Amino acid sequence: MLARFNKAADMLRLSQEERHRLSRPAKQILLNFSITLDNGSEKNFEGYRVIHSTVLGPSKGGIRYDTEVNIDEVKALAAWMTWKSALVGIPFGGAKGGINCDPSKLSRTELEKLTRAYTQALADTFGPHKDVPAPDLGTGPDEMGWLMDEFSLLHGKIIHAVVTGKHLYAGGSLGRVEATGRGVSIITLLALDKLKKRSTTTTVAIQGFGNVGLHTALFLWEQGVKVVAVSDVSAALFNADGIDIPDLIAYAGRNDRSIYGYYHAYPILHNELLTLPVDVLIPAARENVITAANAAAIKAGIIVEAANGPTSADADKILREKQIFVVPDILANAGGVIVSYFEWLQNVKNETWNILEVNSKLEEILEKSFREVYATARNSNDSLRDAAYLLAVKRVASAQQAPDN
Structure with missing residues (x-):
């Protein structure tokens, strides 16, 4: 990600001082705390919160519970949030947080204690106009509800806007759960339209069938797109005639959220999915799955990055040489932070929007952002990724140079 920032900084001719101010986090917090486990013993945990930027507004970013969480990962993800928010025109800066733990080995009571600590x-x-967290890997509406409750108790009043991704009854927004997947599907359809491809004759492979991959697959299926391959950690599936996504979702719901053993598709190797002869490849799992080692074998004409950082920097050049149309993560998966902003705005204004209002506003922002990135790429003869970073970095740099900053 730093290499992509530096390229944008070169194009903008930023000074070394400006680069330092924009690339380095404003604040890094390392936490060390303990909770009492259900068996009565004490366990110590290490946590992090990185505020990358507040130039455009309150910092915004998720909290992840995972055994691989570390300060370098959190710093990178916080910067991603800065550029993502700037690109889609949301008045937020970037942040990220996490706790190094295995949430699957903690009880619900222990997770609540962990979140409150x-x-x-x-x-x-934290604060509605300072730093606004959200769910991420290993966290969800329950954790965000506990965070809001604890923050409210500490401040003597209910403060819904301190966090997003909450349950509806706790001040959450309609459309938030599926927002990232819906956004990916919107961007995919915009890319198909721009390249004059009919959605009803398009084939798609989706790596990852968690929240983002599942909803992306569902919304594309509803638009008549043929989803021929999907995968999760347990299995990768292929059906040349298209997979019945609602049926697969129902199957996974009965099978401990796993697609393993689904009988209306053929099992394939996980790595095979990335190189299938499809029109669109959507990596919706983890980072660095498309690298210099496999980029040359990719046959899809379009890649829509639903995950954060699924394409390594050294793979970018190969994909460009192959003339693959790559929609970068900071645009493709921005639906989540956009609807997080909607939730925050509803909380601040004490409003409740209906689902049609949420979805129409989401589509409007994504369409505008896609047009801006595409036009910038065409004008500068650059990739969509370079154009996206150029726009995002320019907006933050311009705001940082303003007199009140």
């Missing part, structure tokens, strides 16, 4: 440690950092 983390919130207590960051009570002076």
Whole structure:
């Protein structure tokens, strides 16, 4: 990601001082705290919160619970949030947080204690107009509800806008759960339209069938797109005639959220999915799955990055030489942060929007952002990724140079 920032900085002719101010986090917080486990023993945890930028508004970014969480990962993800928010015109900066833990080995009671302890440690950092967290890997509406409740208790009043991704009854927004997947599907359809391809004759392979991959697959299926391959950690499936996505979702719901053993598709190797002869490849799992080692074998004409950082920097050049139309992550998966902004705005204004309003506003922002990125790429003869970073970095740099900053 730093290489992509530096390229944008070169194009903008930013000074070394400007580069340092834009690339380095404004604040890094390392936490060390303990909770009492269900068996009565004490367990220590290490947590992080990185505020990358507040130039455009309150910092915004998720909290992840995972055994691989570390300060370098959190710093990179916080910067991603800065550029993503700037690109789609949302008045937020970037942040990220996490706790190094295995949430699958903690009880619900222990997860609540963990979340409340983390919130207590960051009570002076969080705030509706300071730093607004959200769910991420290993967290969800329950954790965000506990965070809101603990923050509210510490401040003596209910403060819904301190966090997004909450349950509806706790001040959440309609459309938030499926927002990232819906956004990916919107961007995919915009890319198909721009390249004059009919959605009803398009084939798609989706790596990842978690929240983002599942909803992306569902919304594309509803638009008549033929989803021929999907995968999760347990299995990769292929059906040349298209997979019945609602049926697969129902199957996974009965099978502990796993697609393993689904009988209306053939099992394939996980790596095979990335190189299938499809029109669109959507990596919706983890980072660095498209690298210099496999980029040359990719046959899809379009890649829509639903995951954060699925394409390594050294693979970018290969994909460009192959003239593959790559929609970068900071545009493709921005639906989540956009609807997070809608939730925050509804909380701040004490409003409730209906689902049609949420979805129409989401589509409007994504269409405008896609047009801007595409036009910039065409004008500068650059990739969509270079254009996206150029626009995002320019907006933050311009705001940072303003007199009040």
